[in-house]
Every structure is written in structure tokens, then in C-alpha cells.
Amino acid sequence: MKDIPENITKQIRAFNRFYTGIIGALNSSVLNSPFSLAEARVLYEIKHTENATASEINLRLGLDPGYLSRIIRRFEHDELLLKERSPADGRAYNLKLTSRGEHVLSVLEKVSDQKVAEMLESMSGVDVNTLLQSMDALTSIFSGEPRGASVRPGKPGELGFVAAQHMEFYMKEYSLDASFEYYLFEGMTNFLKNRDSGTAGFWVADHNGTVVGSIAIDREDEKTAKLRWFLVHPEFQGQGIGRRLMDQAIEFCRLNLYHRIFLWTFSELRSARHLYELYGFSPTEEVRHEIWGREISEERWDFLLVDPEEDL
Template identity: 35%
Template sequence: MVTRNAPEASDTQAPSADPPASPLAERAARLRAFNRFYTHRIGATRQDYQDSPYTLAEMRILYELAHRDGATLSSLSHELGLDAGYLSRTLKRFTQQGLVAKWQSKADHRQMLLTLTKAGREAFAPFDVRSQQQAESLLAALPEAGQTELIAHLAQAEALLTGSRTDVELRTHRPGDMGWVIEAHARLYAQEYGFNGEFELMVAEICAHFLKHFDPERERCWIVERAGQRLGCAFVVQKSKAVAQLRCVLLEPAARGLGLGRRLVNEAIGFARDCGYREMVLQTNDCLHAARALYEQAGFTLKSEEQHERFGVKLVGQEWVLNLDGRK
């Protein structure tokens, strides 16, 4: 009698499943999914983009030529990431159609500069208007706060991908800023901590008092702004001749993680020192973990804390203090 050897374990096991994707691969897949969603949403995959006789790439070339005084073949190829051969053939066709003109650069006779002709601008203008209207239509479907948040997130994405932070501005307050400060605090604290309208009232009172009693030599409000969008704020107000108070430090979600909170706090501390204050104080609540860490990093120490029920939730209120003149 012949017996068969028992099968190896590998002979009886089902094929193993694919290994789990790495976090980077999952994020890349999500980014690709968004690209597919957005290009489909704006009709970029259609041959007749914006119901025009031009492809998306051709429309992009026309846009660049319409918004600059002169461009070269090499500069367009580099900035648009287009193959020089494809770009040259497209420009030749546009020139034959009377849409593009060429002339010799006075600075470098080897360079030929490109621009749209009058006919080219007239041909492109309706599609430029249509693209603007499409963008406005997408935004109009959102509430104003949603529009602001979307634009801020897009600006953050651009800054992250380009490594640029130069478009972020810290400026002093202007008319209309206090309304945003109140709205942003009420909206974010309701979303993130469950605060009720009592908190909005308190911020409104802080802003009203600041405007009514503002001393430009001893007080300051900073607004964080990028691409025309307000993203954050901080106040230094005079509590006494020797004591400054840091108030209303806030960043929109799209502005977090970029070092702007630290920049705001350091700016406030430097201003208070320059004004001759000996001490800076602030009041916060223990649930604001990121803010507390920021204050500790800046040198503030916890002076006192007390449980209370305010703004519709149970909280532990805290007072922090920073010595500004080096004295103990």
C-alpha cells in the first residue's frame, strides 16, 4: 500500500491577501480621487472644455498669453509643464489662425516674444468669462463661511505643495475685522468645544471695548491674512500700566500647523515688551490643549485654575502669566 505524504501547509493555504497599503499610498490615492472628482466637476476631461474649440491645455496657453505682456516658448513650456514640441506646434497653429503674434525681444534679439492679438483676445474672452462664472457658481452653492473656508484650504494646499509661506501677512486691524473676529470665534468654538451664544457675546464685548478704548501706543490687534482671506487673530490690551493681557488668539483650521500661532504669540510678546509692560497675562480653559502648549513654549506659567460652568459647558478656567522684564 502506497501512502502519500501529507501536503505541505503552503499547498492548502489560500493565497495571501495583498499587503496593506502604506499611509503614503493611501494619501496618494485620496489625492488622485480628488483630482478625478474636480476635473470631472469642471468638465476638464471633455475635448471641448467650456464648450470651446480648445482643449484644456490649449485654454491654459491662451490664458497665460492673455495675462502677460510677453512670453517666450521656453518660459511657457517650463511654467506650464508642457512638451516644447507640442507647445511649438500649438502656437504655430494659433499664429496661423491669427490668435497669436510674435515679435523680437529688444533685450535679447535671439528671443521671440508671444502675445495674443486683438482677435485672440476676443476669441478667448468669452471662455475666460465662462470659466469665472463656473467658479462663482461652485462657490455660490456654499454658505459664505464655507466659501471662505474652501479658499483658505486651497491657499494652504498651494503653500504646502510649493513650500511657500511668503503670502501670509500679519497686519493690524481694519474696519470690518472685528465682525470677522466675533463670527470666527463663535463658529469655531461652537464646532470644536460646544460653546453657546454666551461666548459669542463675550467676544463681541471684548471687541467693542477694544474699539471704544483703543490706545494705539499700548494696544494692538493682529489679523493673519492670506490671499485676501482672514485666517487668525490675536490682541494685546492694557490691563494696567504694568500688565498687558493677551486675548482672542485664534487660527482657522486651514492655518494651523504652519507655525502661525507661535508667530502671533511671539509678535504679541515682543510688542508688549517694547511698550514697557512688566508682565503679560492671559485667560484660557484647559480644553484648549494646543493653545496651552503654545503658551508654555512661549514661557508662560500657570498661575491659577478654577472649575466653572460657562458657555454651556463645564470647564476648568486657567490664568497664565509671563514675566517680561526678567525680574522674579
């Protein structure tokens, strides 16, 4: 067992006491109803668990088996749930809420949602985003599950944030100098002109309001698209975000009837090069030169979206 400093354990225990108070305030709406907090949680789990059984609910909530049995009997008596013998195991019963049970749960959830909304009402948007990110980090740490992100079109202003992320990443990981910033903004200025015409697209991976990945498609000519600014934040790599960004970009190219896509990268970006290969890109050109403060071997990779005969 690790030797954890006493000040850390005290800080965590203090937070636990503070958070228990918040949870008590949020749960007061449930406690003002005819249902205990445990009963409300059982209703929720039955509703959101496919073919729920008493043993599954007990495993999720950690309730005493006898106490859970009494809750289920009460729900049956009050016509809040139905028990059906499980086709997979004749000794078990699947639990399902009746329409009355679903109505009761809906009322409880609406009241709880209102309580949360009241708590957030005085917070700024920045504070709410910070809260969501902190909650997600806690969930990820204690569950061992990776943090997720959704892919969506980029919003006005986010391209500048992507430029800052690229500068930070490439200066730190590959020792590029400040001239790389000029290259980024020069390309982004031209890109914005094409995006207004609908021939270019820009997407980000969004994690609770924070951009953690990006990709763009720019118009090179009528048949050719250029893939640009593909990056996934190191903390979010290995979760399939890069594939989802690539899928979005390639689908955009197909819808806009581009024949081919190309990109420029450099040889040290091994994980990105591997992903390009998986999607059917292949290296077609290599240029070794001094640029952005160091010697770099740039590579052009191409991907044909149509049969070679159609590309003539």
C-alpha cells in the same frame, strides 16, 4: 487605485478644456512676440533660479533636452544669456540672463500682466478673492504644500469677523452656548477704547483676503497687557501661523514697555497651552466654574517680560 465616479472625471476634464482656452488667451500676448511660450518660460526660469543649469531648467519645465539645448543656443546667439562653468560641477554651466535678456523678459512680463489685468477688470472684488483662494487651493492640493498666510494689523470691521470665528469654533469644538458671544463683544468694546490710545493692538493672519487667524493685546494697566482672541483656523494649523501671531503680539508688548503679559484659557485647549509654554508663559491661577453653558476649568497664564527685580 481609487474607484473615481465617472461624473467627477468628466467634470475635471471639462474644466481642463475650459482652462486651456483661458491659458491660450492669456498666452496670446507671448505668441504675438518673437518668442514661443516655451522660450518665454525658459527666460523666466533662468532669471528666477539661482545658479540655473540646463538640467535644472529641464527638470522644472519638462522640455525635451534637445529642444532646450536649441533654445539655449539661440539665446546665446542673440546675446540674451551667458554660460559660466559651474564651480560645483565642472561639467555643467550656470545660465544667467544678460541685461538684454532681462529687458526682453521684462517686456514679456509687462504685456502678460496687462493681459491678466484686462481679464480681471470686469470681476468684482469678491470674485477676484474667490478666484485667488481657488487657485491657491489647487496649488496646495497638487503640490502637496500647505497654504500660506501673512500676518498684518487688523482692519476696521475685522474684529467682528473674529468674534464670529470664535463663536463658530468654540460652539462646535467645546459646546459653549450663546452667552459666550456676549463675553466676546463686551471685551471687544473695551478693547477698541484702548486701541485708539495706542496701548492695544490687533493682528490677523490673512490668506488671500480671508482672515484665518487672530490675536490681540489689550491694556490691563500701565505695566500689564492681556493677550486675547488667539485662534488659528483648523485648516491652517500646523503651519507656524500661531507662532508668527505670538511673535507679533509679544513684540508689541516690548515696544510699549509692558512688564508682563497674561491670558485666560481653559484646560482642554492643549495645543494652545503647549504654545504658551514654549513662549515662557506659566499657569498662575485656576478657576473651575459653570460658564457659557457648561463646566469649565479656566486657567490664567503669565509671562514676565522684564527681570523680576525690575517688576517691583
